Amino acid sequence: MSANVESYGDLQIMARYNRWANRRVYDCVAGLDDDAYRRDRGAFFGSIHATLNHLLVVDRLWTSRILGDYHGIKSLDQILHDEFDALRGARSAMDDHIVRVVDRLCVGLDGGLDKEILYRMISGGDKHASPARHILLTLFNHQTHHRGQVHCLLTQAGVENPPELDVIVMLGELNDGHPE
Numbered sequence: 001m002s003a004n005v006e007s008y009g010d011l012q013i014m015a016r017y018n019r020w021a022n023r024r025v026y027d028c029v030a031g032l033d034d035d036a037y038r039r040d041r042g043a044f045f046g047s048i049h050a051t052l053n054h055l056l057v058v059d060r061l062w063t064s065r066i067l068g069d070y071h072g073i074k075s076l077d078q079i080l081h082d083e084f085d086a087l088r089g090a091r092s093a094m095d096d097h098i099v100r101v102v103d104r105l106c107v108g109l110d111g112g113l114d115k116e117i118l119y120r121m122i123s124g125g126d127k128h129a130s131p132a133r134h135i136l137l138t139l140f141n142h143q144t145h146h147r148g149q150v151h152c153l154l155t156q157a158g159v160e161n162p163p164e165l166d167v168i169v170m171l172g173e174l175n176d177g178h179p180e
Helices: 010-029 034-038 048-067 084-106 132-156 167-175
Strands: 116-121 124-131
Touching: 010 048, 010 084, 010 132, 010 167, 034 048, 048 084, 048 116, 048 132, 084 132, 124 132
Parallel strands: none
Antiparallel strands: 116 124
């Protein structure tokens, strides 16, 4: 589906950027052999495999909190999918889910962007409250942070041209009518 970038709010653009960037990263990772994919390269979560799982874990946490759903997450390093193809499918489904959640919040559904979300950090402690818009900013920033780590890990794995992930590139593709 192509769309005019001007028709989206900033969070809607970021939801689409997130999906676009994840597709590009996963397309690149798909070319790695299993050893390169799973090798601990010293990143915070060690491997590309563990880092990509972590991103899915945290997205499930935040979107479940926004919607008031049970997330089933036990730890931030939980491996949700051991096989790459299953992880890739779950990532794609989550990215589509995030786009839908953001679109709904942006038009005032599900409590809207200013809905106060109550939550506890996975490690426990006190309850916190944040508006949905701040949680979404956190989710997108978190994605960018760890995608940057994966980008570095791809370089360490010998990938000569990891994917370009700049927002401006995605915006150009959207304006040119390329599918999102």
